Amino acid sequence: MTPLAQRPWFGKVMAPLAVGVIIVITWQWACTAFEVPRYLFPKPTDIADSLATNWRPLFGSLWSTLYVTFLAFGLSVTIGTAIAFMFVQSKLIELSLLPYAVLLQVTPIAAVAPLIIILVKDTTTALTLCATVIAIFPIISNTTIGLRSVDPGLAAYFRMNKAGRWATLWRLRIPGALPFFLAGLRISSGLSLVGAVVAEFIAGTGGTSAGLAYQIMQASFQLDIPQMFAALFLITLTGVLLFAAMVKLQQILLGHWHESAMEAER
Amino acid sequence: MIDMLDQTATTISRTPVVEILSAEKIFANGVRGLDPIQLSIRPGEFISLIGPSGCGKSTLLKLIANLIEPTDGKMLWWRGDFSKVGTIGRQLAFVFQDPTLMPWSKVDANVRLPLDLAGMPKAEARQRAEAALAHVGLTQAAKRYPRQLSGGMRMRVSIARALVTNPDLLLMDEPFGALDEFTRNKLDEDLVNLCFERNLTNVFVTHSIYEAIFLSTRIIVMAANPGRIFAEYIVDEPMPRNDNFRRSDRFGDMCRELSALLSDASLASLKP
Numbered sequence: 001m002t003p004l005a006q007r008p009w010f011g012k013v014m015a016p017l018a019v020g021v022i023i024v025i026t027w028q029w030a031c032t033a034f035e036v037p038r039y040l041f042p043k044p045t046d047i048a049d050s051l052a053t054n055w056r057p058l059f060g061s062l063w064s065t066l067y068v069t070f071l072a073f074g075l076s077v078t079i080g081t082a083i084a085f086m087f088v089q090s091k092l093i094e095l096s097l098l099p100y101a102v103l104l105q106v107t108p109i110a111a112v113a114p115l116i117i118i119l120v121k122d123t124t125t126a127l128t129l130c131a132t133v134i135a136i137f138p139i140i141s142n143t144t145i146g147l148r149s150v151d152p153g154l155a156a157y158f159r160m161n162k163a164g165r166w167a168t169l170w171r172l173r174i175p176g177a178l179p180f181f182l183a184g185l186r187i188s189s190g191l192s193l194v195g196a197v198v199a200e201f202i203a204g205t206g207g208t209s210a211g212l213a214y215q216i217m218q219a220s221f222q223l224d225i226p227q228m229f230a231a232l233f234l235i236t237l238t239g240v241l242l243f244a245a246m247v248k249l250q251q252i253l254l255g256h257w258h259e260s261a262m263e264a265e266r
Numbered sequence: 267m268i269d270m271l272d273q274t275a276t277t278i279s280r281t282p283v284v285e286i287l288s289a290e291k292i293f294a295n296g297v298r299g300l301d302p303i304q305l306s307i308r309p310g311e312f313i314s315l316i317g318p319s320g321c322g323k324s325t326l327l328k329l330i331a332n333l334i335e336p337t338d339g340k341m342l343w344w345r346g347d348f349s350k351v352g353t354i355g356r357q358l359a360f361v362f363q364d365p366t367l368m369p370w371s372k373v374d375a376n377v378r379l380p381l382d383l384a385g386m387p388k389a390e391a392r393q394r395a396e397a398a399l400a401h402v403g404l405t406q407a408a409k410r411y412p413r414q415l416s417g418g419m420r421m422r423v424s425i426a427r428a429l430v431t432n433p434d435l436l437l438m439d440e441p442f443g444a445l446d447e448f449t450r451n452k453l454d455e456d457l458v459n460l461c462f463e464r465n466l467t468n469v470f471v472t473h474s475i476y477e478a479i480f481l482s483t484r485i486i487v488m489a490a491n492p493g494r495i496f497a498e499y500i501v502d503e504p505m506p507r508n509d510n511f512r513r514s515d516r517f518g519d520m521c522r523e524l525s526a527l528l529s530d531a532s533l534a535s536l537k538p
C-alpha cells in the first residue's frame with residue numbers, strides 16, 4: 001500500500017486544504033486572543049456572519065461581476081482567436097495590426113477605463129469593453145505563436161502528400177496550436193476577472209456600478225470591514241474556480257499527449 | 267515457358283522508376299549542393315546512398331521526392347513528370363530521419379494519415395492501417411500515443427505510415443540512424459525482405475557500410491565539394507537476405523571493398 005502522503009489526491013487536495021484550515025484556525029485564534037476589534041480586522045467567523053446576513057446584495061453583485069467577466073472572456077476568446085488566424089494568414093496584416101494590439105496591452109487599463117466609461121453610456125458594455133481590452137492580448141499572442149510553430153517535418157510531410165489548406169489547418173495547425181491557445185486561455189480568464197473588477201472600481205466612483213468592487217467601496221465608506229472581506233472572499237473564490245476550470249480543460253484536451261498537462265510520470 | 271515469362275517481366279520492368287538527367291542543385295545562397303547527376307533507378311532495385319557528410323545525399327533524395335526542384339537538368343518519374351506520381355502503381359512514400367508523427371494522435375490515426383489526406387473511405391483506411399501496423403509488429407500499440415513508444419517503435423510506426431499507401435517507390439533518409447545496432451539489424455532484415463516480396467523500389471540513405479551492403483542491390487558512393495556521384499558498387503547477393511549473409515565471408519569482403527571506396531571518396535571530398 002502506498003503511504004498516504006504519496007497518493008495523488010492527497011498532495012493535490014488534502015495538503016493545500018490542511019494549510020488553509022490551519023491558517024483560518026490561527027487567524028480566528030489570534031483575533032480572539034489579542035481581542036482585535038472586528039472593525040479593524042475581522043475574524044473568519046465575522047466574515048462568514050457578514051456573508052450570511054448580506055448574502056442577497058453580495059450575491060447580486062457577484063452575479064453582476066461574473067456576467068461582465070464571462071462576457072469579456074468570451075469576447076476575448078472569439079475575437080482574439082479570429083485576429084490570430086488573420087495574423088497567420090498574412091504577414092502584412094500582422095505587421096500592420098500588431099503595434100496596435102501591443103498598444104492596447106501596454107496602456108494601463110486604469111488609465112483608459114474612465115474614458116471608456118464616459119464614452120460608453122451603458123455600464124455593462126463599458127465594463128465588458130475594459131475587461132476585454134486587457135484579456136484579449138494573451139489569446140492573440142499565444143494563438144498566433146501556436147499556429148506558427150508547426151513542426152517543420154510534419155509540415156513537409158503534409159505538403160508531400162498534397163494536403164489541402166483546410167486539411168493542413170484542421171489536422172496540423174490547430175492541434176499544434178492548442179497547447180499555446182490553452183495557456184493563453186488560462187491567463188486571459190484571470191485577466192477578465194481583474195479587468196472586470198478594476199473597471200467596476202473606476203465606474204463605481206461615478207456611482208453607476210453594481211459589482212463586487214462596488215460592494216467593497218460601499219463597505220469601506222461605512223467602515224464595514226467584515227463585508228469588505230466577504231466581497232473580497234467572493235472575488236478570490238471566483239478567480240480560483242476560473243483557474244481550476246481552465247486547468248481541468250487543459251487536462252481534458254491535452255492530458256494524453258502534451259507535457260504541459262501531463263501528470264508527472266515516474 | 268519460364269523464359270517467356272521472364273521476357274515479359276523484364277519488358278514491363280524495364281521502364282525506369284526514376285531517371286535523373288543531369289539534374290543539379292545550387293541553393294539560393296550559392297552553395298553547390300549537387301553537381302549534375304546522371305542516375306537511372308530501375309524497378310525492384312534497392313539503392314543505398316553513402317558518402318561523407320554534406321555530399322548531398324539528402325539533397326538527392328529530396329530531388330527524387332520532388333521536395334525541391336533541380337536548378338538545371340531534368341527529373342522523370344515513370345517516364346513522365348511528377349504529376350504521374352500518386353496514381354495507381356506509382357505511389358511514392360518518404361520516411362524521414364525522425365519519425366515525425368503527430369503527437370496528438372494515436373498510433374493508428376498516425377498510420378492512417380496519408381489515406382485520410384487522400385480522402386479514402388474510413389472503413390477501408392482503417393483496415394489498411396491495421397494491416398500495415400501488423401506488418402511492422404505493432405498491432406498491440408495501435409491505441410497508444412507516440413510518446414508512449416520507444417524510439418524503435420516510433421520508427422516502425424513511421425514505416426507503417428509509409429507502407430500503408432502501398433508505395434512502389436520508397437525513399438528513406440537514414441531511418442535507423444538513431445537506433446541501437448540490434449534493433450537496426452532486425453528492422454533492416456524486415457525491410458529488405460518486404461521490399462523483395464512487394465517488388466518495391468527503394469532509395470535509402472545511410473552512413474553505415476554494413477547496412478548498405480546488407481540491404482542494397484546497388485550502392486551509390488558520393489563525394490562532397492561539390493556533391494557528386496563518386497562510384498557505384500553492385501551487391502550481387504540473392505534475396506531474401508538474413509543473418510547468414512551478414513556472417514558470411516562474402517559479406518566481410520564486400521564491406522572491405524566498400525570501405526576502401528568510401529575512403530577514396532572522403533579523400534576526393536577534401537576542399538581543393
Ligand SMILES: Nc1ncnc2c1ncn2[C@@H]1O[C@H](COP(=O)(O)OP(=O)(O)OP(=O)(O)O)[C@@H](O)[C@H]1O
Pocket residue numbers: 293294295297298299318319320321322323324325326493
Ligand atoms: N536549404 C539549403 N540551403 C543551402 N545549402 C544547403 C541547403 N540544404 C543543404 N545545403 C548544403 O548542401 C550540401 C549537401 O547537403 P545534404 O543535406 O544533402 O548533405 P548530406 O549528404 O545529406 O549530409 P549528412 O550526411 O550530414 O546528412 C551541404 O553542403 C549543405 O550545407
Ligand SMILES: [Mg+2]
Pocket residue numbers: 323324325
Ligand atoms: Mg542528410
